[in-house]
Amino acid sequence: MAVPPFATLHRELFSLIASHLPLRSAPPTLLALALTNHAYYNVAHPLLFSRVILRNEKDAMSFTDILRTDPSLGNSVQELYVKSQLLVSTRDSDGPVDAVTNLIKAIQANSLPNVRTLGLYLHNLPWWKVEEPDSAVRSCQLPDDFWKTLHSKCTRLKNVVLSGIGDNDEGRVGIYDLDGVQDFTSFGLIFQRWSYATRDCPKNFFESLHLLASTLHSLVLGLPYIDPDSQSVMALRFPQLRSLTLENFENGTEEASLSQSMDFWRAHPLLEYLKLPYPPLCSQWFEKSEVDLEILPNLKHLQAPFSDVYALAPILHRLSSLTIDGSINAQVPYLLRSVIPMGLPNLKSLDIRQQPDADPDWISEPDGNEGALWYETEDGTIHEPDKAKLANPRKIKSEVRRFFLPLDSEHYMHSIVKGAPNLEEISLHTLVGMNPSLFLDTMGHQLAKFEKLERLYYPALRQNDTSDEKTWTLFQKVARDFAKDCKRLTLVTDVLVPQMPYMAAKIRRGAGGEVEEVVAVEGYGMLIGNEGNPFPTYYAPKI
Known part of the structure; x- marks a missing residue:
């Protein structure tokens, strides 16, 4: 049997090709290739442990145990990504036995000498769903000498993200002290939102962050809620920065804050990926009157509150x-059809995270709610509220209700279809579930107008357990019907329940495109813009 041409490539070339696979799918793709035949096995097997993704605590515990006993395995690891929820069952009052402890022991034992990328993602759940949150925070704390240990034991490390780590109120500063950490290409530090910190800790951190400024391509920051002012970030400059994720920060709306943030954006023209926090308080990162075509010329992926997306309309x-975070009622259709009359034909991925139903008096306020009361009929007719009725206390509620536009309404979706016709994936996010059958009846023919749509994410059922036969049967049937209407659809995911993985249905088609089978798979977040994310969820930052 002749050796397949692909298998004759030099190992260095095959390694280069493998490095361009989307991170989430790289390990299973390489494994499948290695199992194809002996020729492919010989080229793929050496790379199987070059990128290791551990999706739960059980796998993380097992792998880190093996690392300490099998040095040859550790030598192969170049990228390691660990996700763990640090469950109560894995904590021990006499000394925690968890993925974090095991990983640190493996590093201290010099078991990862060649690792270039390290991602540690802890606690995927909102704080109100975490068992014993105080205990969880303690288990998420890293030793004060963590950076020094990495520097001495992982000398090739260039990329690191620590997400969901804990802190306390005892004045620890070690984790904030980056002295000795140099030449990182990617750096991320996100604390649990219910962590503590003294005021000196973030101050020490920003004083040492400048040590990385000249080399950073990617920065992910989410410090504890002690002093969430963004000025410390906006005062920094990173000449090579291409990706920025900020969480737990407030920028404010006063002129000085906006001026400083606009200076920051102008100083970082290489940015391709930008994720801004959606805070509970008023915050603004862009001054609409100062946004022009010269700002952020390389931006390709954006996550931001509606107010900032609206300000950036000229470059979308x-x-x-x-x-889009925190949109109200019809603001997204209004943006795509009225603010940007030509729409966004280049857009491939759209995630709409709508606010829950708001008070009518609030919706009708003009400041910050531009376009909330608006809708377009399918023939293109624009409808806007009667200003006199909005000003009349007796009529305002009825007028607002007349313009109530939920995500699963026809008037909402046909405007999205017109404004972003070439979407390959779309996500509709609310706190309220949408009955799958009713959602199909209302939205099926509208979604079918997206000729390139491959992935659909929507909030359906309050559980993600596909072993529940009744739940899965309903979700599977609706996914199949959607796939019949949307000829390129390959995945339908329920994003209502925050636990990962989501419930998802994979559509398998025949040679003619007909739906042959709908199977249950583990569901995660959207893919476009998250190619370098090991856990493309709505909570895990990318490196």
């Missing part, structure tokens, strides 16, 4: 993916 045509 550059985007491949867009996530």
Whole structure:
């Protein structure tokens, strides 16, 4: 049997090709290739442990145990990504036995000498769903000498993200002290939102962050809620920065804060990926009157509150993916059809995270709610509220209700279809579930107008257990019907329940495109813009 041409490539070339696979799918792809035949096994097997993704605590515990006993395995690891929820069952009052402890022991034992990328993602759940949150925070704490240990034991490390780690109120500063950490290409530090910190800790951190400024391509920051002012970030400069994720920060709306943030954006023209926090308080990162075509010329992926997306309307045509946080009622259709009359034909991915139903008096306020009361009929007729009725206390509620536009309404979706016709994936996010059958009846023919749609994410059922036969049967049937209407659809995911993985249905088609089978798979977040994310969920930051 002749050796397949692909298998004759030099190992270095095969390694280069493998490095361009989307991170989430790289390990299973390489494994499948290695199992194809002996020729492919010989080229793929050496790479199987070059990128290791551990999706749960059980796998993380097992792998880190093996690392300490099998040095040859550790020598192969170049990228390691660990996700763990640090469950109560894995904590011990006499000394925690968890993935974090095991990983640190493996590093201290010099078991990862060649690792270039390290990602540690802890606690995927909202704080109100975490068992014993105080205990969880303690288990998430890293030793004060963590950076020094990495520097001495992992000398090739260039990329690191620590997400969901804990802190306390005892004045620890070691984790904030980056002295000795140099030449990182990617750096991320996100604390649990219910962590503590003294005021000196973030101050020490920003004083040492400048040590990385000249080399950083990617920065992910989410410090504890002690002093969430963004000025410390906006005062820094990173000449090579291409990706920025900020969480737990407030920028404010006063002129000085906006001026400083606008200076920051102008100083970082290489940015391709930008994720801004959606805070509970008023915050603004862009001054609409100062946004022009010269700002952020390379931006391709954006996640931001609606107010900032609205301010950036002149440059949204550059985007491949867009996530809009906190939109109210009809603001997204209004943006795509009225603010940007030509729409966003280049957009491939759209995630709409709608606010829950708001008070009518609030919706009718003009400041910050531009376009909330608006809708377009399918023939293109624009409808706007009667200003006199909005000003009349007796009529305002009825007028607002007349313009109530939920995500699963026809008037909402046909405007999205017109404004972003070439979407390959779309996500509709609310706190309220949508009955799958009713959602199909209302939205099926509208979603079918997206000729390139491959992935659909929507909030359906309050559980993600596909072993529940009744739940899965309903979700599977609706996914199949959607796939019949949407000829390129390959995946339907329920994003209502925050636990990962989501419930998802994979559509398998025949040679003619007909639906042959709908199977249950583990569901995660959207893919476009998250190619370098090991856990493309709505909570895990990318490196």
